[in-house]
Amino acid sequence: MTxxxxxxxxxxxxxxxxxxxxxxxxxxxxxIRAREDEVRAFASLDLDGLLAAARKTGPGGVPLAKTVLAxxxxxxxxxxxxxxxxxxxxxxxYAGYRxxxxxxxxxxxxxxxxxxxxxxxTTEFAFMQPSATxxxxxxxxxPGGSSAGSAAAVAAxxxxxxxxxxxxxSIIRPASYCGVTGYKPSFKLLPVxxxxxxxxxxxxxxxxxxxxxxxxxxxxxxxxxxxxxxxxIAAPRIALVKTPRAHLAAEDAHAxxxxxxxxxxxxxxxxxxxxxxxxxxxxxxxxxVVQGFEAALAFADEWDRHRDQLSPTLSTYLEGAARITPEQxxxxxxVARRSRxxxxxxxxxxxxxxxxxxxxxxxxxxxxxxxxxxNRLWTLSGAPCVNVVGLTGATGLPIGVQVVGRFGRDRxxxxxxxxxxxxxxxx
Amino acid sequence: MTxxxxxxxxxxxxxxxxxxxxxxxxxxxxxIRAREDEVRAFASLDLDGLLAAARKTGPGGVPLAKTVLAxxxxxxxxxxxxxxxxxxxxxxxYAGYRxxxxxxxxxxxxxxxxxxxxxxxTTEFAFMQPSATxxxxxxxxxPGGSSAGSAAAVAAxxxxxxxxxxxxxSIIRPASYCGVTGYKPSFKLLPVxxxxxxxxxxxxxxxxxxxxxxxxxxxxxxxxxxxxxxxxIAAPRIALVKTPRAHLAAEDAHAxxxxxxxxxxxxxxxxxxxxxxxxxxxxxxxxxVVQGFEAALAFADEWDRHRDQLSPTLSTYLEGAARITPEQxxxxxxVARRSRxxxxxxxxxxxxxxxxxxxxxxxxxxxxxxxxxxNRLWTLSGAPCVNVVGLTGATGLPIGVQVVGRFGRDRxxxxxxxxxxxxxxxx
Numbered sequence: 140m141t142x143x144x145x146x147x148x149x150x151x152x153x154x155x156x157x158x159x160x161x162x163x164x165x166x167x168x169x170x171i172r173a174r175e176d177e178v179r180a181f182a183s184l185d186l187d188g189l190l191a192a193a194r195k196t197g198p199g200g201v202p203l204a205k206t207v208l209a210x211x212x213x214x215x216x217x218x219x220x221x222x223x224x225x226x227x228x229x230x231x232x233y234a235g236y237r238x239x240x241x242x243x244x245x246x247x248x249x250x251x252x253x254x255x256x257x258x259x260x261t262t263e264f265a266f267m268q269p270s271a272t273x274x275x276x277x278x279x280x281x282p283g284g285s286s287a288g289s290a291a292a293v294a295a296x297x298x299x300x301x302x303x304x305x306x307x308x309s310i311i312r313p314a315s316y317c318g319v320t321g322y323k324p325s326f327k328l329l330p331v332x333x334x335x336x337x338x339x340x341x342x343x344x345x346x347x348x349x350x351x352x353x354x355x356x357x358x359x360x361x362x363x364x365x366x367x368x369x370x371x372i373a374a375p376r377i378a379l380v381k382t383p384r385a386h387l388a389a390e391d392a393h394a395x396x397x398x399x400x401x402x403x404x405x406x407x408x409x410x411x412x413x414x415x416x417x418x419x420x421x422x423x424x425x426x427x428v429v430q431g432f433e434a435a436l437a438f439a440d441e442w443d444r445h446r447d448q449l450s451p452t453l454s455t456y457l458e459g460a461a462r463i464t465p466e467q468x469x470x471x472x473x474v475a476r477r478s479r480x481x482x483x484x485x486x487x488x489x490x491x492x493x494x495x496x497x498x499x500x501x502x503x504x505x506x507x508x509x510x511x512x513x514n515r516l517w518t519l520s521g522a523p524c525v526n527v528v529g530l531t532g533a534t535g536l537p538i539g540v541q542v543v544g545r546f547g548r549d550r551x552x553x554x555x556x557x558x559x560x561x562x563x564x565x566x
Numbered sequence: 567m568t569x570x571x572x573x574x575x576x577x578x579x580x581x582x583x584x585x586x587x588x589x590x591x592x593x594x595x596x597x598i599r600a601r602e603d604e605v606r607a608f609a610s611l612d613l614d615g616l617l618a619a620a621r622k623t624g625p626g627g628v629p630l631a632k633t634v635l636a637x638x639x640x641x642x643x644x645x646x647x648x649x650x651x652x653x654x655x656x657x658x659x660y661a662g663y664r665x666x667x668x669x670x671x672x673x674x675x676x677x678x679x680x681x682x683x684x685x686x687x688t689t690e691f692a693f694m695q696p697s698a699t700x701x702x703x704x705x706x707x708x709p710g711g712s713s714a715g716s717a718a719a720v721a722a723x724x725x726x727x728x729x730x731x732x733x734x735x736s737i738i739r740p741a742s743y744c745g746v747t748g749y750k751p752s753f754k755l756l757p758v759x760x761x762x763x764x765x766x767x768x769x770x771x772x773x774x775x776x777x778x779x780x781x782x783x784x785x786x787x788x789x790x791x792x793x794x795x796x797x798x799i800a801a802p803r804i805a806l807v808k809t810p811r812a813h814l815a816a817e818d819a820h821a822x823x824x825x826x827x828x829x830x831x832x833x834x835x836x837x838x839x840x841x842x843x844x845x846x847x848x849x850x851x852x853x854x855v856v857q858g859f860e861a862a863l864a865f866a867d868e869w870d871r872h873r874d875q876l877s878p879t880l881s882t883y884l885e886g887a888a889r890i891t892p893e894q895x896x897x898x899x900x901v902a903r904r905s906r907x908x909x910x911x912x913x914x915x916x917x918x919x920x921x922x923x924x925x926x927x928x929x930x931x932x933x934x935x936x937x938x939x940x941n942r943l944w945t946l947s948g949a950p951c952v953n954v955v956g957l958t959g960a961t962g963l964p965i966g967v968q969v970v971g972r973f974g975r976d977r978x979x980x981x982x983x984x985x986x987x988x989x990x991x992x993x
Contacts, residue, residue: 246866439673
């Protein structure tokens with residue numbers, strides 16, 4: 140097992156002159172060469188280009204002071220448009236496809252001085268059909284989906300930062316399975332322009348990194364916002380939420396959640412177990428309706444012209460989705476709006492929620508990407524979510540726990556996630 | 567002056583067997599051939615293709631029962647992706663560009679049995695640089711922007727229905743200048759997938775048609791929602807709103823608004839002049855900040871790689887927009903949210919607002935597309951807006967008035983717009 144790379148620490152080392160961007164690029168390239176055959180995290184890759192660009196960053200080239208990301212290599216999920224790499228979206232329909240422009244987040248990465256090393260594997264159009272990527276923690280197991288390659292590349296120590304997306308549970312779930320920190324920001328904090336849409340009310344771009352400090356560093360660098368974590372929250376008020384879907388969580392997922400809650404309490408947090416108000420919870424059912432109705436329109440072209448080239452998994456899904464009526468969709472959007480408002484009210488009493496990231500350890504085999512049962516509601520809510528690492532399940536694979544923050548209070552969510560991460564590590 | 571084509575009446579004539587889709591296509595083709603040299607409404611056009619497709623709709627071809635749009639020809643603003651036509655976005659940067667997929671609204675048009683006749687002229691990336699399109703009501707005058715070709719094609723009787731977009735005032739303004747009905751629906755009622763983004767919080771797809779009944783027919787056909795107007799609202803409660811920007815409106819724009827208000831009152835409406843609550847009005851300033859910050863990211867690729875191929879108008883705008891900080895943007899989004907909530911509160915007492923569509927008649931010459939001063943706030947609000955025709959200005963050119971409805975209550979907004987349209991006509 141290779142160690143994960145800390146983006147924050149690497150950037151600091153570059154600034155301090157202890158490492159050059161080229162040193163880091165070479166280390167990444169070495170790990171990728173060593174493990175890629177087995178892990179299959181990349182849809183496309185340009186290590187020579189990465190090394191060349193890294194050599195141009197720093198003394199004699201692009202001034203480091205201008206690159207907040209300090210020339211760190213970044214992986215971009217292949218559902219996002221890139222000019223310099225094919226954008227195949229996990230579908231043979233887009234084999235070799237070259238978009239005319241970069242996705243906004245790709246330009247933001249470049250403007251922040253990050254170097255795109257390659258495209259990370261996505262499941263077909265970021266849906267449920269498993270990809271060929273394997274879990275670096277145990278390669279007989281699934282890395283989850285749909286941001287499979289992005290989670291795996293960080294877990295394998297190939298890259299310090301990768302970009303993923305979540306419409307159901309596609310960031311938090313693979314983060315938990317692969318034992319990395321995953322961050323789904325507040326809805327639209329990171330612009331989705333140049334993302335192949337699945338559901339415009341839900342599609343959210345997020346980040347993977349080793350630990351919370353790395354995510355906060357990258358989010359701050361990409362957006363120009365102040366995400367510096369100063370440990371301000373000494374005694375966070377945390378609501379422990381199991382949801383009516385708790386029976387779907389395996390025993391070891393329950394144990395992980397309890398263990399995280401105890402660790403937090405021991406570290407000084409006020410942890411209160413609560414039931415979600417019915418109005419909040421109703422959003423869980425609404426998510427499926429919103430996602431389905433919008434997907435049927437988002438894939439209208441592929442469905443009308445190239446149905447035979449979609450996987451049976453996606454094809455069957457879209458066939459059902461097409462039966463959702465505008466009235467059902469409009470009703471689901473009203474439920475969603477009420478759910479968001481009721482959730483906002485809840486945050487009067489709590490800084491964050493703490494809940495399951497997943498139903499258990501990564502599934503064995505590559506036949507399933509696992510269940511997004513504990514993610515859908517939070518994607519619909521638009522609230523910032525962080526998968527916190529440090530705990531393991533019955534067979535020793537990682538099981539993360541999920542911090543859910545208030546919409547627009549991403550820094551606070553990251554603060555509490557870091558508090559919890561440290562509490563778990565200290566336990 | 568050719569008469570405008572009523573989409574609702576044409577569709578009814580097709581169903582009754584009085585006209586065939588081919589008859590209608592031929593009539594459109596004839597008008598287009600006669601006036602296009604002068605009006606320049608189209609960026610690309612396929613009249614042979616239209617006629618061929620129309621001949622295949624009806625007896626012996628696609629059953630009419632399956633085509634809610636009854637094989638009507640439709641024009642699509644060239645800011646929307648189409649597989650069958652070049653998608654040039656009003657920019658030489660995209661000369662000859664062929665997207666891989668149709669925009670969702672284009673697929674929705676096809677699924678509803680509409681036939682895309684061609685792409686209508688957009689200003690460069692739907693911004694302020696004037697296009698070559700002329701106002702069919704007086705070709706020495708501007709048709710407005712950015713949906714110049716879509717408004718002009720309907721005004722010239724070339725097409726019964728066209729699709730446009732609005733980020734500032736790009737539907738209501740050209741509709742007013744050209745004397746056609748323009749409809750900006752509730753935000754995201756028509757999905758923006760396949761629209762080249764300018765500002766993801768503001769970009770809204772809408773429709774142009776001859777009268778309110780035509781718009782309601784097309785909106786119902788495209789979305790599968792019930793937009794049938796049954797004249798339910800006998801005595802609408804209308805708030806007459808001049809806004810603190812009233813001084814920007816010319817005398818004849820004031821006269822048109824007063825005249826519309828009197829006509830409505832005479833027809834039985836309860837018309838009350840009100841001042842907008844400050845919280846609502848604050849959204850007007852926020853719109854510019856939101857639009858600018860998002861545009862700087864939406865055009866990141868064009869700016870970083872092809873700046874020299876942007877017009878000075880757009881280039882200068884983006885240069886300024888890039889200086890908006892995330893903090894200013896976040897603050898503007900908070901103002902926007904409060905503005906939307908305060909506007910929703912206002913609708914407890916009124917069915918719709920009635921306000922200026924524009925500052926006056928269409929500008930003379932093609933040097934300016936006119937001012938969106940009376941549109942920005944309503945785009946930000948996400949509320950449905952309708953430009954109502956029937957009034958004219960000092961020189962005899964059209965001046966519309968604007969009905970603003972409650973978010974999500976599009977049918978009600980259209981009902982009141984039709985009530986007002988009839989009241990103005992009866993006056």
